[in-house]
Amino acid sequence: MSESVRIALLGSGVVGGAVARRLTEAKDEFAARIGRPLEIVGVAVRDTTKDRSDTGLDASLFTTDAEKLVTEADIVVELMGGIDPAKALLQKAIESGASVVTANKALLGQDGAELYELAEKHGVDLYYEAAVAGAIPLIRPMRVSLAGDSVHRVMGIVNGTTNFILDKMDRTGAQLSDVLAEAQALGYAEADPTADVEGHDAQAKAAILASLAFHTRVRTSDVHVEGIMGVTADDIRAARRIGCVIKLLAIAELVEKDGTQAVNVRVHPTLINRNHPLGSVREAFNAVFVETQLAGELMFYGRGAGGDPTASAVLGDLVQAARHRVTGGRGPGESAYANLPIEPIAASQTAYFIRLDVEDKPGVLGNIAKTIGEHGVSIESMRQGARRSQDGVATLHIITHRANEADLATVVDELKSSDDVREVFSVLRVEGE
Numbered sequence: 001m002s003e004s005v006r007i008a009l010l011g012s013g014v015v016g017g018a019v020a021r022r023l024t025e026a027k028d029e030f031a032a033r034i035g036r037p038l039e040i041v042g043v044a045v046r047d048t049t050k051d052r053s054d055t056g057l058d059a060s061l062f063t064t065d066a067e068k069l070v071t072e073a074d075i076v077v078e079l080m081g082g083i084d085p086a087k088a089l090l091q092k093a094i095e096s097g098a099s100v101v102t103a104n105k106a107l108l109g110q111d112g113a114e115l116y117e118l119a120e121k122h123g124v125d126l127y128y129e130a131a132v133a134g135a136i137p138l139i140r141p142m143r144v145s146l147a148g149d150s151v152h153r154v155m156g157i158v159n160g161t162t163n164f165i166l167d168k169m170d171r172t173g174a175q176l177s178d179v180l181a182e183a184q185a186l187g188y189a190e191a192d193p194t195a196d197v198e199g200h201d202a203q204a205k206a207a208i209l210a211s212l213a214f215h216t217r218v219r220t221s222d223v224h225v226e227g228i229m230g231v232t233a234d235d236i237r238a239a240r241r242i243g244c245v246i247k248l249l250a251i252a253e254l255v256e257k258d259g260t261q262a263v264n265v266r267v268h269p270t271l272i273n274r275n276h277p278l279g280s281v282r283e284a285f286n287a288v289f290v291e292t293q294l295a296g297e298l299m300f301y302g303r304g305a306g307g308d309p310t311a312s313a314v315l316g317d318l319v320q321a322a323r324h325r326v327t328g329g330r331g332p333g334e335s336a337y338a339n340l341p342i343e344p345i346a347a348s349q350t351a352y353f354i355r356l357d358v359e360d361k362p363g364v365l366g367n368i369a370k371t372i373g374e375h376g377v378s379i380e381s382m383r384q385g386a387r388r389s390q391d392g393v394a395t396l397h398i399i400t401h402r403a404n405e406a407d408l409a410t411v412v413d414e415l416k417s418s419d420d421v422r423e424v425f426s427v428l429r430v431e432g433e
């Protein structure tokens with residue numbers, strides 16, 4: 001090994017640029033913390049003609065030849081995103097003996113196991129703190145600090161864009177489309193917001209968290225996902241009336257039925273009590289609530305995105321991998337020994353909130369309660385909302401006890417076809433105390 005630890009950066013965009021800047025600005029601190037200097041041997045980009053002087057790096061370091069670059073470093077930091085060519089480049093880097101650091105949730109959610117196996121085979125580190133919840137130290141606590149405990153449940157707000165939108169709807173009463181437009185104007189949402197609002201970004205992060213929590217391989221495609229586009233201002237108002245907020249939650253829990261354990265993992269809009277720690281997470285912040293056997297309840301909170309915050313997590317990984325190059329040792333590899341089955345969404349159990357308009361006439365409430373009870377679902381509360389006597393309609397807000405997803409779906413179908421029901425507006429899951 002040369003005197004310095006050689007670093008190759010793949011990408012110099014929002015995160016890669018912030019990483020490069022900090023590496024040049026705090027060069028001496030990194031050398032002191034690691035025991036040897038870090039040397040950036042190259043930065044792979046698509047366009048070498050862009051002005052990147054704000055990184056403090058010499059223009060000659062930027063290259064389009066990422067394939068060659070990954071074979072010339074001790075540590076490769078991948079911040080280009082996407083599957084192709086990031087996956088092949090990381091594979092090549094590992095095969096060349098480099099440790100790798102990545103922030104790429106899409107790649108890890110889809111092909112993490114393959115990369116883990118390759119890293120294991122070649123005896124190198126694979127770190128990815130920035131892939132879930134940006135700046136928040138979460139992956140290392142899950143992989144290292146909680147290695148002697150047992151996690152039961154992880155519930156997280158892991159997408160800042162959707163939290164910004166839902167929080168703004170809650171505070172202003174505005175409709176989703178208006179808030180989304182504002183979020184785009186402010187740079188909180190992409191021009192194409194699909195990955196955020198449809199829940200796909202949170203889906204990949206849920207897969208990563210579930211894998212770590214339950215020592216089981218969970219891929220993005222194993223995670224049930226529902227986005228926020230169906231959430232209306234009326235839903236938010238109704239949630240507020242019962243002391244709740246609506247959040248897009250990534251939920252991974254250990255379930256046990258008939259003595260057999262399984263992993264239940266899903267992403268969906270959820271009603272949660274305002275007093276729950278996740279209920280008070282505002283704007284574009286992220287937070288992850290972890291329940292374990294010994295530690296009890298833990299809450300991780302902070303910025304889930306942005307150049308500098310994300311660079312903080314990437315650089316923590318880089319320092320750790322560099323220390324291993326200097327003093328020897330390796331970080332933890334994949335832990336998938338439990339190999340639990342993934343529970344199908346139809347089998348999952350949660351409480352539900354149903355908002356519907358019914359005929360405003362005697363006997364209707366009894367009929368509704370009977371329809372719900374006939375399918376093994378019990379009602380925790382049923383409140384009458386606004387009564388519009390002019391058109392003979394009353395709005396009902398029903399909260400069920402924990403019920404089976406499939407039973408609930410049957411109840412909703414029956415309610416929709418009932419003569420007593422004018423319209424079922426929304427069915428939302430309820431979590432937390």
Ligand code: NAP
Binds near residue numbers: 012044
């Ligand atoms: P970005 O701003 O779009 O930057 C991507 C960089 O990669 C650019 O420098 C681009 O080159 C380069 N690049 C892309 N494709 C390439 C290719 N085929 N060959 C060579 N270079 C290529 O992306 P970002 O926001 O920094 O995100 C990077 C990663 O961090 C992603 O995996 C993302 O999910 C993750 N992440 C981002 C955030 C965040 O707040 N942005 C937070 C957490 C995690 P050019 O500059 O020449 O276009």
